[in-house]
Amino acid sequence: MKKNGIILIILMIGLVVSSLTAFERISIEGQNKTVDITVDYLEIEKLAKQSDHDMKWWFSQFKDMGIRSVALNEESFETLLEEKKPIRLEIVGNILGALNWQEKYPKSVVDYLNSTDVDDYDMVVTTNDQGLYQFIKSALDDRYDPKKIKLFSEDNTYVFVLDGDIKDALFTQKRTLIDQESKPYKEETLLFGSQLMRLSLGLDPEKVNIVKASGLEVLPRPYNYQSWSGKDYVKAVLADYERLGLNPKYMIFGGKQVLGYPGAVGMTESYMKKNDVKLGLIESTVQREHIKQDGLEELARSLDYNSVRIFSVPPYIQKRFKFYNYEGAEEIENTLYRAITERNIRLIYFRPFMKDDRVYITDIKEYEKTFDSLKARIAEHGMTLGQASVMTPNRLNIWKKITIGWGIAAGVVLLISNFIVLNNKFKYGLLSIGMIGVTGMCYVLPSWADKILALTAAVVFPSLSMVYLFKRCRQYFDNKDKNPDLLRGLLIGIKDLILTSAISFMGALFVGSTLSDIEYLLEMDIFRGVKVAQLLPIVVFGLIYIIYFGYKRKPGEKMKSQLPIADIKRLLFDDIKIIYVVAGAIVLAAGYIYIARTGHETNIQPSTFEMITRNLLEVKLLARPRTKEFLIAFPAIIVAVYAARHRYRTIMFLAGLAGIIGQTSIVNTFSHLRTPMYLSVIRTIYALGFGILLGVGYVVVLEIGIRLLRLVRGEKLHG
Template identity: 50%
Template sequence: MKKNAILLVILLISTFALATTLSARINVESDNKVVEVVLDYSEFQDMANQSEETLSWWFRKFNGLGIEYVGLQEENLESLMMQNQQLEVFMGWELLQQGNWRETYSPEVAEYIDYKQISEFDVFITTGTQEVFDFIYQGLTERYDAEYFDILSQEAPFAIVMKGTIEEALYQQSLHLIDANRKVSQQRHKPYSSKLMQVGLGFDVDKINTVKESGLKVLPRPNTYKAWMSEKYLETVFQEFETYEMQPSVLIFGGGEVLGYPVADDLVTRYMIENDIKAGLVESFVQRGHLEPDGLDLMVRSLDYNAVRIFSVWPFIQERFKYYNYEGAEEIENSLYRAVTERNIRLIFFKPIKQDKYTVRYDQFIYLTDYNEYEKMFERFQTRIASHGMVLGSSSRMPSIRVRIAKQTLMGWGIVAASMLLLTYLLKLNKKVKYSLLVIGLLLVPIAFLVRPMLADKMMALWAAMVFPSLAMVYFCNRCFHYVYKEEKTTKLHQQILYAIKGLVIVSAISFLGALFVAAILSHIEYLLEMDIFRGVKIGQMIPMVAYVVIYASYFGYKRKNNKDQQPSLKYEDIKNFLFEDIKIIYVIFAMLFLGAGYIYLARTGHESNIQASTMELIFRNVLEENLLARPRNKEFLIGFPVLMMGIYFAKNKMKSLAFLAGLVAMIGQTSIVNTFSHLRTPVYLSAARTFYSLVFGIVVGVIYILLFEIAMRLLKYVKEMKVFQQNV
C-alpha cells in the first residue's frame, strides 16, 4: 500500500469524478420512464378482416389498454393495389408488349406512347374509376413538380405516366438458363417494378376518420423518395398534418432516407423543433444499433438529440405465440419487456400476433383474433414495467448528456494508475521507470481526448475493461499464493467457505469498479441512444484471460522452485521452462477443448452469432426474468462466480493446479461484470441489480459446489480406506 500510495490517490480522485459523472447519467435515465405504443394500421386491418369484428371495434378495445396512437402510412400505388383498388399499373415495356393498347386507350394516350416513346423504366397507370384517378392526380399535382409525371387522359379510361429512370428500376433475381450441356446462357432482364410504386400520394381520409372515431390518434408516416423530394412535397405534407389534426409526436422514417433528405432536411428539422417532434431510431432486428436511413444521425444531432428508440415487432417476434412452452403470448410480452427495461426503447411499434405461419395462400398469415389474449398480455406488460417506475403514455426522451473533457481526463488518469498497479505486480520496476511511465500515461490522456475525443473515450473504456478484471485476478492470485505457501491448511470447512466468499466479493468489487469506469466514460447521449456503440467487447473478454495466465506465472512461476520466499514477478526462467516444455498429447487435447469452449463463449456474446442458447436455457432465463428486477447472467452465477470460490477453496487445501484452472474459468465471471455495463443502452441501476443478483446467487451456488466437491473427496477417501482395509484383512 505504501509503495503505491501515489497510484492509489490518483485512483481515488478518479473515482470521485466517476461518481459525479455516473450520477448525472443515472438522473437522466431515471426521468425517462414513459413508454408509447403505436399500432400498425395496415396489419391491424388484415387482422380485422380475419376476425368477426370491424377495425374500429379493435381500435376502440386497444384504446382501453392505454394505447394512444395508430401509425398510418401515406398511400402509394403499391398500397392502393394491395387494397384492391380498381387500377392497373404497368412498366413501360409491359405496355408496349400489349398488342391492343391502341384500341384500348384514347387517341391522346396512343399518340403519347407512339411519338414520345414511353421508356421501359416509366410507370403507366390506368383506372376506370373517377375517385381513384382524383386521388392519384391530386397526390401528384399537389406534391411534385410537373416534370416527374404526365397526365395522359382525364376521362375514363384515365391514364397517367410517372417518368422513371434506371435509378428507380427494380429487377427480379431469377435462375440462369442452361442448355443441354449445362452451359449457362446469359439472360437480359427487364425491370420487374419501380421505386416509383412507393412514392407518397397522400393520406386516406377514410382511414384517418376510422382511427379518430375509435378514440385514438393518427401518427402519420409520410413516404419519402429522395429523387422526387422538394419543399413543395414537404409543405403539402405539413399542411395535411394540420388539416387532419394528426400532429405526430415522433417521426418514424421509412425507406432509405429521412423525410426531406437531401434537398430540404433542414426544413423538416425546423418543423420538428417548432412542434417538439422527436426523431425515431428504429432498432435493428439483431438488437444492435438502429436502422440508418440517410441523414438520420445528422438530423438527430440538429435536434439536440430529441429522439426516441423504437422497437418494431418484427415478423419473427409476431410468430412467438405459445412459444417456449407458454400457453399464450408471454414470450412476445417478454420481448416488449426486455426492449423497454434493458434497451432504452420508449416506443413500441406493435403489430398483431400471428398464430400460424401460413394459410392456404402461402403469402398470408393467420392472425390471433382473440382479444382476451391481447388484453392479458398488455395488462401483464404494464404490471411488469410498473416495477421499474414505467407507465404507458406519450414517449419520454432523455435530455442531451455529455461528459466534459476534464472529467474524462480524470477518469482516464484513474485507468492509467490502475494499469501501473497491474504492471508493478508483473515486472520489477524501479521508481524512476515506474513514475516515468506514469507521467507519460497521465500526459497522453488529455492529449487523446483533445485530439480524438470520440475515439479516445472508446479506447479508455476498452482499456478499463481489460485492466480492472486483470487487476482483480492479481488479488485472487495473491490470496492463492498466500494460502498455498504461507498459511497452514485450514481444516474447518465453514472457514474455508467464508474465505471463498470474501475472495469472491473483493475480486468482483475490483472488476465492478472497472465496469463503472466504462459506464461513466461512455455516458454521452449517443451511446445511450445507441447511435454509437462500445466496440471491442470480445477483446475485453479475451485479453484478461491471457493476462491471468501471466499474473499466475508471476506468482507461481512455471516449474519454479522455492516459491515461498519469492516476490511476485515474471521471470525469464519461467518463460524458458514453458517454451521448452515437452508437449504431451494430453496437453494438445486440453488445449483444443479449451479453445473450443472459448470460441463458443465468445461467439455467444452478442446477438449476431449463429450459436445461440438452448431452449431449456432460454426457459430458465425467462423464469428468472419474470421473478426478479433484473435477470442475473447464467455464466456469472452458475460458472464464473462459484468457480472462483472453488479456486480459493482449492488454494486453502494446497491444490495449486486446481486453483489455477479455477481462476481461468473464473475470468468468465469477472469480464462478464464489465460486459454487463458495456451495454450502454441499459440503465445503470439495472446493470447494477443484475450484477448484485449474480453475486448473491453465485455465492449460494459456490457453497453448493464446494460441499459437493467435499462430499466427493470424502467418499473417495472412504473408498480408498475400505480397499486398504480389505487388502489387510
C-alpha cells in the same frame, strides 16, 4: 500502498469523478419512465378481417388497454395495388417487350411511348376509376416536379407516365440458365419494377377518420424518396397534417431517408421543433443501434436529441404465441418487457399475435392479459404508459473525461508493474506519459478517446482482479496448514469473490461513466470493444497464473523478474501431447460459443430450458442475473480459493479460468449502454448473491467427493 501511493490517489480521484458521473447518468435515466404504444393500421385491418369485429371495435379495445395511437402509412401506388384498387403498374422496358402492347393503351400513350422522350425505366400507371384518378392527380400535382410526370386521358382511361431512371429500377436476383447436361449456359437478371411505386400520395382521409372515431390519435409515417423529394413535397405532407387535424407526437420515417432529405430537411426540423414532435429511432433487428436512414442522426442532433427509441415488433416475435411451453403470449410479453426495461425503448410499435404466417390471434382476452401484465411488471420499475418520455441530453465534460482517463491510466501502470519490475522513476514516468496522452487524446481525438479509454478499463480492471486473486491464492498455497478448516475457507472464498468483483466493478464504473454521453444512451454510437474486452483478460490471466505458479518450475527456482521468462520458454518449447491438442480444441470451441453468444448476430442461441429458466428469474426478480456469472464464474472463484488452500493446482487453474469470464462479464454488463445503470448494478448484485450460494454448494460437494475418494483409497481422514 507505500510503493504505489500516488498512483492509488490518482486512481481514487478518477473513481470519485466516475462515480459522480455515474450518479448523474442514473438520475437522467431515472426521469425517463413513460412508455407509449402504437399499433400498426395495416396489421389491425388484417386482424379485423379474420375476426367477428370491425376495425373501430378493435381500435377502441386497444385504447382501453392503454394504447394511444395508430401508425398509418401514406398511400402509394403499391398500397393501392395491394388493396385491389382498379390500377395497373408497368415499366416501359417490359411494356415495349410485350406482344401487341399497343392494344392495351390509348393512341396518345402509344405515340408517347414510341417517342424518344421515354426510356426503359419510366413507370406507367393506368386506371379507369375517376375518383382514384383525382386522388392520384391531386397528390402528384401537390408534391412532385410536373416535368417528371406526363398525364394522358382518353375514353375514360387515365394514364400517368413517371420519369424514372436506372437508379429507380428493381431487378430480380441473378439467375443461371443451364442446359440439358446441367452446365451453366447464361446468367441473367430481369427488369421487375420500379421504386417509384412507393412514391407517397398522402394519407387516406377515410382511414384517418376510422382511427379518430375510435378515440385514438393518428401517427402518420411519411415516406421520403430522395430523387423526388423537395420543398413542395414536404410542404404538401405538412399541409396534409393540418388539413386532416393531425398533431403527431412522434415522427417515424419510412424509406431510406428522413422527410425532406437532402435539401428540405430544415422544413421538417422547424415543424418538429415548433410542435415538440419527438424523433423516432427504430431499433435494428439485431437489437443494436437503429435502422439507418439518411439524415436521421443529423436531425436528432439538431433537435437536441428530442428522440425516442422504438421497438418495432418483427414477424418472428408476432408468432411466439404459445412459445416455450407457455399457454398464450407470455413470451411476446417478455420480449416487450425486456425492450422497455433493458434497452431504453420508450415507444412500442405493436403488431398483433399470430399463430403462423397468415393466421392472427383474434381472442381479445389474450391481448388484455398481455397488456395488463406488462403494465404491472414495468410499474415495478416506476414506469407507466403515456406519452413517451425522453432523456436529458447528457454530455460528458472534457475535464471529467480527462480525470476519469487519468484514473484508468493509473490502473494500467498498476497492471504493468505486476509484470515488470519498475522503480519509482520509471513507474511515475510511465504514469506521466499516460496522463499526458489521455489529455491530448481527449482534445485531439475526442470521439476516439471515449472508446479507447473504455476498452482500456474493460481489459485492465478484470486483469487486476485476477492479480489480486492469484496473489492471495499463492499465499494460501504456501500455507503450511495441511488440513484447512472448511468453514473458514468458505468465508475466505466469499471475501475474495467480493473483493475480486469489486476491482472489476471499478472497470465497469469507468466504462459506464466514460460512455455516458446521450449518443451512447440512444445507441447512436456504441462501444465496439466488447468482444476484445472479453478475450484479452483471458490471455492476461494466463500470464498472471504463470507469474504466481509458473510452468513446470523447478523446486526452489527463483524469479529474476515478475514476468518469469524461463516459465514462458518452457511453455513455448514444451512437447505437445495429443491430450493438449484435444483440450485446446475443447477450449477453443467453448471460447467460440462464449463469444458468439454475447450478441444477437449469431445462430448460437440459448436452449429452450435455459430460456424458460431465464424467463422465470425475469418474472421473479427486478433484474435477471447473467447465467454464466452466477452459475459458473462467480462460484468458480470460491472453488479456486478452496483449491489453493488444499493445493489442488489443476482445479485452481480451471476455476480461475472460469472466474475471469465472470469478471469480464461484470464490465460487459455495464457496456450495454442502452441498459439503465441501476439495472446493471442490481443484476450484478443478484449474480453475486446467487454465485456465493452456489459456490458454497460446489465446495461442499467437492469436499464430500474428495473425502469419499480418499476413503475408497484407504487414506486416513483428518479434521
